[in-house]
Amino acid sequence: MNNDAPSGTAAPASQKNISIKVFGVGNAGRNVIEQMMRGGLPPSAFVAVRSDPQAPGMTSAGETLHLQAARLRGLGTGGDPDRGRAAAEEHFAKLKSLCEGVQVVFIVAGLGGGAGTGISPVLARAAAESGALVLAFVTTPFECEGSRRQGLAQQGLDELKAAADGVICLPNQKVLKLIDENTSVLETFRITNGLLADGVLGVWRLLRHTGLIEIHFSDLCSLLRDRHAESSFAVAESAGPARSREVLDKLIAHPMFEGGRMLGESESVLVSLLGGPDLTMAEVNRVMEQISRQCEQAQVVMGAAIDECFRDRLAITLIAARKNQQPAEAEERHPCNSEELDTQLLTRTTTSRPGSRFVPPAPSLPPDKVGEILARQNQGQNRGNGRPRKTSPNKLRQTQLPLEIISKGRFDKSEPTIHHGEDLDVPTYIRRGVALN
Amino acid sequence: MFSPGSIIVGLEIGTSKVCAVVGEMGADGTLNIVGLGQARSRGVRKGEIADTSLAEEDIRHAIVEAEQMADVEIRSVFLGVTGGHLRGFNNRGVHIVASTDREITEDDVEDVIKNAKTINLPAENHIVHAIRQHFLVDGQDEITNPVGMLSSRVEVDVHVLHGNRNRLQNAIRTVKGLQLEVDDIVFNGLASSLALLTSEQKELGALVIDIGGGTSEYVVYVNGIIKHTGVLAVGGDHVSNDLAYGLKVPLSRAEQLKLEHGAALVDDAVKGQTVTPANELGLPLKPINLEHLRRIMSLRLEEILHLIGQDLAQAGALDYLRAGVFLCGGGARIPQIANLAEDILQMPVSIGRTNSISGLKSALDQPEFATAIGLVKFGSFHQRKRAARASIKENIKQTLGQIFKRG
Numbered sequence: 001m002n003n004d005a006p007s008g009t010a011a012p013a014s015q016k017n018i019s020i021k022v023f024g025v026g027n028a029g030r031n032v033i034e035q036m037m038r039g040g041l042p043p044s045a046f047v048a049v050r051s052d053p054q055a056p057g058m059t060s061a062g063e064t065l066h067l068q069a070a071r072l073r074g075l076g077t078g079g080d081p082d083r084g085r086a087a088a089e090e091h092f093a094k095l096k097s098l099c100e101g102v103q104v105v106f107i108v109a110g111l112g113g114g115a116g117t118g119i120s121p122v123l124a125r126a127a128a129e130s131g132a133l134v135l136a137f138v139t140t141p142f143e144c145e146g147s148r149r150q151g152l153a154q155q156g157l158d159e160l161k162a163a164a165d166g167v168i169c170l171p172n173q174k175v176l177k178l179i180d181e182n183t184s185v186l187e188t189f190r191i192t193n194g195l196l197a198d199g200v201l202g203v204w205r206l207l208r209h210t211g212l213i214e215i216h217f218s219d220l221c222s223l224l225r226d227r228h229a230e231s232s233f234a235v236a237e238s239a240g241p242a243r244s245r246e247v248l249d250k251l252i253a254h255p256m257f258e259g260g261r262m263l264g265e266s267e268s269v270l271v272s273l274l275g276g277p278d279l280t281m282a283e284v285n286r287v288m289e290q291i292s293r294q295c296e297q298a299q300v301v302m303g304a305a306i307d308e309c310f311r312d313r314l315a316i317t318l319i320a321a322r323k324n325q326q327p328a329e330a331e332e333r334h335p336c337n338s339e340e341l342d343t344q345l346l347t348r349t350t351t352s353r354p355g356s357r358f359v360p361p362a363p364s365l366p367p368d369k370v371g372e373i374l375a376r377q378n379q380g381q382n383r384g385n386g387r388p389r390k391t392s393p394n395k396l397r398q399t400q401l402p403l404e405i406i407s408k409g410r411f412d413k414s415e416p417t418i419h420h421g422e423d424l425d426v427p428t429y430i431r432r433g434v435a436l437n
Numbered sequence: 438m439f440s441p442g443s444i445i446v447g448l449e450i451g452t453s454k455v456c457a458v459v460g461e462m463g464a465d466g467t468l469n470i471v472g473l474g475q476a477r478s479r480g481v482r483k484g485e486i487a488d489t490s491l492a493e494e495d496i497r498h499a500i501v502e503a504e505q506m507a508d509v510e511i512r513s514v515f516l517g518v519t520g521g522h523l524r525g526f527n528n529r530g531v532h533i534v535a536s537t538d539r540e541i542t543e544d545d546v547e548d549v550i551k552n553a554k555t556i557n558l559p560a561e562n563h564i565v566h567a568i569r570q571h572f573l574v575d576g577q578d579e580i581t582n583p584v585g586m587l588s589s590r591v592e593v594d595v596h597v598l599h600g601n602r603n604r605l606q607n608a609i610r611t612v613k614g615l616q617l618e619v620d621d622i623v624f625n626g627l628a629s630s631l632a633l634l635t636s637e638q639k640e641l642g643a644l645v646i647d648i649g650g651g652t653s654e655y656v657v658y659v660n661g662i663i664k665h666t667g668v669l670a671v672g673g674d675h676v677s678n679d680l681a682y683g684l685k686v687p688l689s690r691a692e693q694l695k696l697e698h699g700a701a702l703v704d705d706a707v708k709g710q711t712v713t714p715a716n717e718l719g720l721p722l723k724p725i726n727l728e729h730l731r732r733i734m735s736l737r738l739e740e741i742l743h744l745i746g747q748d749l750a751q752a753g754a755l756d757y758l759r760a761g762v763f764l765c766g767g768g769a770r771i772p773q774i775a776n777l778a779e780d781i782l783q784m785p786v787s788i789g790r791t792n793s794i795s796g797l798k799s800a801l802d803q804p805e806f807a808t809a810i811g812l813v814k815f816g817s818f819h820q821r822k823r824a825a826r827a828s829i830k831e832n833i834k835q836t837l838g839q840i841f842k843r844g
Contacts (some may be wrong), residue, residue, distance in 0.1 A: 409678040410688060414482045417521055417670040419744060424671050427679035428736040436683060436729045 018207055021102045021132075022200060025049045025120050028110025028139060031189070041204075047098060049123065051087050051115045065098065067119065069092050081152055084118020095126040097118045104207060105132040106200050107164065112141035112149035117156035124163035134164040135203065135220070137196050148419035164399045166220060168233055168319065170196055202235040202317030206272040206303065215272055216302030220319070232266075237315040244283040247314050248290050263294040267433070273304040276311030287316065295320070296421075444822060446503070447812025448514040448617075449625065450492060450608060450653030452674055455499040457514070459507035459658040460813035468817045470801055470810065474499040483670045484519040484625075484652035486607050490560060493611055500615070504543045513618035515816040517808055518565065518608055519625040519652050521670030523600040527570070528553055532590045541574070541583045541591055553595040563602040565624055570591025570594040570662040579660070588766065594665045598624050621819060626654030626666055628811030633763050633789035634658060641760035645789065646745060646778070647808060648768020650674050653747050667748055669741060673767050676737050683733040684725055690714060694730060701738050701777040703731040738774065744782045753781075763789035769804035 022045055025035035030048045037043050067087040088095065099105055105127040109116035120136060127134045138160065140153040161167050175192050183191070206215055234254040238247035252263075263269065271291055273284060284304055292300055298320070300401040408416075411425040418424070422431060429436065441499055445460040445468075448458040459472030476498035480491030480534055504511050529807040530553025554567045572580040583591055609619050630645040647654045651672045657665040676699070681691035698712055711724040749755045761784050764774060771787050778786040791810050801810060 101474065153554060409681055410674065411482070411678060414487065415521070417483070419669070424669075424740075425678075426739045427675075427682050427733065429679065429683060429733050432736060434732065436726075436732065 018103050019101065020046055020104045020106065020204060020207065021047060022106040022108060023047050023049055023123060023127075025107060025123060026051075026115030027108035028113075028116060028193070029108045030106045032137075032193045032196045032200070034201060035190075035193050035352065041201075045236055049115075049119055050298075051084055051119065053057055054189040063098075065094070070256045078148075081118035081156060084114045084341050085122055086117075086118075088119040088122035092126055094123065096130050099127040099130040099132050102127070102130070102132045105134050107134065107136040107160075108138070108200060109136070110141070111156045111160075112145060112152035113152075115329065117152050120156065121159035121163045124160055126425055128163065128165070135166045135168070136160050136164045137168050137200050138170070139192055139196060140169060140173070142172045149311060158163065168199060170199070170232075178403070198235040198321045199233045202233060202272070203319075205274055205305070205307075205315070206317055213302060213304045214299060215270065216434040219301050219303075219316075220270060232320045235315065235317050237313060239313040243312075244286050244354055247316055251291075251316055251318060253295065263291070263320060264297070266288070266295050266298045268299040268301070269295050270319040271300060271302045273302070274307055274310055274315045274317070275304070276313060277306055277308065278311060279306060283314065284302060290371075291318070307331075440620060443512075443820075444507075444509050445813050445816035446511050446514045447517065447628070447809045447814075447816060448496070448500070448612065449517040449590065449628075449809045450481060450486065450496060450611075451478055451649055451808070452484055452672065453649070454478050454805070455492075455495045456809040457496075457499045457503040458801075458806065458809040458813050459503050459509060459511065460810075460817065461507075462817055462820060466817075466821060468814065470813065472503045472505075472509070473809075474501065474503030474506060474800065478500070478650075482651060483521060483672075483674075484649065484668075485604060486611055489607075489611055491613075493614060496612065497615055500617070508775060511617065514612060514618045515812045515819075516608060516612055516619050516622050517625040517628055517812050518600070518605055518622045518668070519649070519654055519668055520604060521668055522604055522653065523565065523598060523624065523668045525596060525598040525666035527594055527664075528556055528596050529592055530554070531590065533590055534588055536672050538585045539589055541586050541588055543584055545591055546572075546584060546593075549591050549593045550595065553593050554597070556597060556599075558599055561602050562599045563605055564598070564599045564688065565622060566598040566606065566627065568596045568598070568627075570596060570664075571660075577759055581636050591743070595824075596666065598627075598666055620816060623812055624647070624654070624666065624817045625652075626656045626668065627663070627807045628809075628815055629654065629765050629789075629807040630656040630658065630663075630811065631814045632791045632811035633765055634760075634805045635755055638760040638763075639721075642757040643760040644749070644754075644758050644762045644782075644784075646742075646762060646764050647766040648741065648764065648774075649766040649808075653741055653745065653766070653768070656753045657749065657752075657758070659754065664757070665749065665752045665754045667745070669744055671737075671741050671744075676734055679733050679737050684730060686714075686725070690722075694725060695734065696726075698725075698727060698730055699734050700731055700772040701735055701774040703728060703735050707731055734771075737778070738768075738771065738777060739781060742778050746782050753783075758784055761785035761787065763787060765789040765804040765807035767805045 022033055022036065023048065024030045027050070030050065033046045033048060035254065037046060044063075047065055049065045051067045067084075067090070105124075107120050107127075109120045111117050111120070116138070120138065124134045124136060131371060138157065140157065141149045143150070157167065157169060170192065171190050175195065176188070179188060179191060203220070206220070234251055236247050236250035238244075240246070247388060271288065271293065273279070273287060275283070276353055288300075288302055408423075408425045410416075414425075416423050416425055443462045445462060447458045449456045455478045457472075457474045458470060459474075461469045461471045463469060476495045478495050480486055480488035480493075480495065486492045496789045497508045498512055500514075530551070530652070531648070532545055532549035532552055532723040534541055536542065536545075550567075550569060554564065556564075558564070571578060571594055571596075572583045573585050574580050574586050574588045575590055576592075578723065583683055605622060609622065612619055620843070626645065626647055631644075633645055634643055640661045642659045645655075645656045645658075651670065651674050653669045653672050655667050656663060668720075673695075677688060677692045677695055680686070680695055680792075683690045683693065684694070686694065694714060695710075697714075708729040710727040712727055712730075713721045713724045715721055729792050746755070757801075762778060764786060766780065766789070775786045775788060788804055789807060791807055
């Protein structure tokens, strides 16, 4: 299908014959791929998937796929992932046929809404079934978008992780912390889209260019798979004689890495260098040495590739997977979902423990409160009315320490055995992150 | 009747057991093991005493048992020491031969060794061993005995093993509290290597790994000399602790599971298998996934061996081990541990045998007694040296006496 180089002028010798397709799902996905197309990538590799016929279509050339389901009655998903999923399932065969013959499928989406959250996992599954390797680049919503969207995004992320070979997640909230206070909303979204586009582009390059030191897609997958972590990525590029130093500075100062702190905490890091034929070993060495120093704990996979049109330039793509933090976060998120908590309260009072002699009195709720909760429950079954929620999530939030306390058993009181910064008293399988299922 | 020097006792205060071995030195210098006493150790963690009174009690049990078996009274012991605080490194001493004829004398050799031992160590550190390696005479390497050679400058390499004085003293004080004298303290790893290796193996180059309850010691011999030593404060206890944590069983049950079902490798045969341990009354308990058990164990053992391998690679000692690797200590009993070690160290690995000693053969040819037997062997070398010195004195006395008689 598409064998052109991303930049269009590269020597064919340094290209691998990999067919790649990028799917932009939902509005956010469409925006990102449009931004990518403006970067000079061939439009034939892009497909916008959307469910809302009223939303603006692709401005640039490129395929657009409408998922029009009878249930949607000509409207969008209305922020309901279930509808998005249903629509995608209805068009499963079509999605599959689009992925036919493609080796690598990128899915770009913003999670938390109806289309991105609902369609992406189905699309990932369709692509995987048609034999492609699937890599998803997604954003999670800003905190101000509400806990429901957050919860949905989390759900979507979990589903996507199960379906795709690799998921790289960019939490929008993180970007918010990094940009200037006075940035306009439009600009903010442009920045997050830009970050996502850079990421896709970086991985694209990594896969398309035959490396001197190759990184295979399997390396990338094994890096991302089963981490259940948010992976961060950064792409930096520089030109001129001092490029290796400059590009490093840029990389370490990259907002996604929180001033290099992220690198120190990451568990595995993939580095891909792309330079012209004039790339020297000393430069590669310098870059790798610096990066390795930044992330001592991590398993570093490196690759280097040469592209004729990168003469005098050096680009680095860095993907870092951090240690597992997701379960703690998910648990923390759970109680702050006010709707769920209320329902829990309600059901628990009705099924008080019969075996116990002491039955605590049911917490008395004022009648209006009961009415409100019941109304909300009904609404929960009939979502999409768009009524705003009244209770603030903060009221019910119970804080939880983010510490994972591992008991050292019989070595609790003895002097710890520290070897190169690792506490050897902690079971090896925990330190290595080996899952016992 | 025994002369006072002919009984040698080695005492190892280990993390899992206290072991006393009584050796008898014959008139011709052959060593014979005549007694063995052991007791379960309760007061030791990671090779160091954590509870003095419990440790004292256990030592007493072991000593009494050994006394009864050997039918001797134990007055002094060679005490084995270990712990994560022990460190070994190589040092070189230099001495300029001052005499006019430039012949190296015994005094020169003593001086150069003394120089090699003077190392800048923190005040709280104590040198356990300073083991002579090779002499260099005018820069010429690999000379074992330079006495009588002509040279202006003699150097010597020593392997210095040092540790924290207070922590070493703790063990010594505990033993002294039992009205026992401590002849000398000996690094456990060194003792094990003495028990296991023949001089030929030392010459070829060998690595001895003693995987004990709380610590793992290793000693490298290259060209007949000790090149490298080390202690890793991780051992069988850690395996049990990992199992207790990972399988959610009490420590005692984890220990039992380790002994009954443990192995160093995860074979395909155990995948999906479970074992149902029984409690003291014979009632079945919660089934345990055998694959998990093996995996937890295998990861820990792999790590221990990997860390040792890493340290040796750093010391540049891995390429000289032509005789291979010898395992001892309780850890050597783990099924398939030799295969795992072969995988990691890429060398032939075997379980060490204490061949080089006679006596209660069948009872003693067990990997966990290597250290205690080695302590006795160390003691016998010590005794022989002392005897040799004494006999020189005796000789001089005799000759002088004869001269005076004549005169």
